[in-house]
Amino acid sequence: MTNATKVLHQVAAHCLHYPDVELYRRITLLRDCLAEIPPKLADGITPLLDHLSATSEVDAARHYVDVFDTKPGRCLYMTWYTDGDTRRRGSSLASLKGIYRQHGFRPAAGELPDYLPILLEFAAQTGQPGQHLLARFRRGLELLHTNLSTMDTSYTAVVGAVIATVPQVPDALAAESQRTVEQVGLEPVLLGYPTILEPTR
Numbered sequence: 001m002t003n004a005t006k007v008l009h010q011v012a013a014h015c016l017h018y019p020d021v022e023l024y025r026r027i028t029l030l031r032d033c034l035a036e037i038p039p040k041l042a043d044g045i046t047p048l049l050d051h052l053s054a055t056s057e058v059d060a061a062r063h064y065v066d067v068f069d070t071k072p073g074r075c076l077y078m079t080w081y082t083d084g085d086t087r088r089r090g091s092s093l094a095s096l097k098g099i100y101r102q103h104g105f106r107p108a109a110g111e112l113p114d115y116l117p118i119l120l121e122f123a124a125q126t127g128q129p130g131q132h133l134l135a136r137f138r139r140g141l142e143l144l145h146t147n148l149s150t151m152d153t154s155y156t157a158v159v160g161a162v163i164a165t166v167p168q169v170p171d172a173l174a175a176e177s178q179r180t181v182e183q184v185g186l187e188p189v190l191l192g193y194p195t196i197l198e199p200t201r
Contacts, residue, residue, distance in 0.1 A: 001127045005165045007036045008045075009130070012162050013120035015048050016076060016155070019060040027052055044161030047154040067155055073147045079114040081140030096133075103129055116141075120162065134166045141166065 011033050014026060031049055034042040052060055068076055079096075083089035096113035100106060103126050107118050119137065123130025134141070141163050148156040 001123075001131045004037050004041075005131075006124045006127065007033055008041055008161060008165055009120045009134075010124035011037070011045055012158055013117040013124065015045060015158050016120070017117045019052060019057060019064055021057065024052065024057060041161045041164060044157040044164075048158050051154045063153070064155075067148065067151060067153050071147075074144065074151075076116040076144075077112060077114050078116055078119065078137040078140045081143055082137070099129070099133065116144075131166070134162075135168070138163065138166050138168060 011030050014023060014030060017023060027049055030045075034045060037045070051063075055063070068074055072080055079089050079092045083092050093113055097107075100113060100122065103122075105122055105125060107113055107115075111118060119130070119134055123134050141159060145156060145159045145163060148159060
């Protein structure tokens with residue numbers, strides 16, 4: 001994985017997170033980081049940064065919720081595309097946590113490990129292990145991108161830029177637009193950010 005790809009993944013991780021005060025404070029830094037990314041990929045990020053710069057935090061938050069939180073087919077939780085709300089999803093989430101632990105990477109308390117910004121930050125921090133993990137969710141990313149394309153939102157281009165850096169692999173997980181729902185006792189989780197990279201021993 002090139003350094004430019006790592007930078008893109010880190011920038012995209014911030015851009016796809018809820019637009020809070022911390023994100024607004026980082027807009028200038030994120031723009032500066034785009035200089036390290038090939039223009040073709042940076043062009044997928046710039047429109048969102050322009051949108052944030054020209055939009056109040058309240059309106060940006062409202063748009064974010066409308067895009068990602070109103071329909072499951074546009075959510076940022078990648079195991080939804082592969083497992084739906086089933087018992088199998090719990091196993092997939094546990095597997096992700098195990099992979100993170102192997103690399104000394106621990107999401108902050110309250111975060112689900114399949115949250116796309118977390119996967120992107122993991123890829124930015126670890127390189128090839130994170131890249132392969134993103135590749136396994138490539139079909140889910142493609143489905144998310146397709147569903148976002150039906151809306152007027154600059155988030156579509158951000159996801160498109162991410163997909164452009166993710167290789168196709170034989171063990172990519174299947175993704176479907178309609179997923180089975182089971183009542184499995186999973187409580188809603190309010191997510192925080194950023195994740196924590198634990199020191200290796």
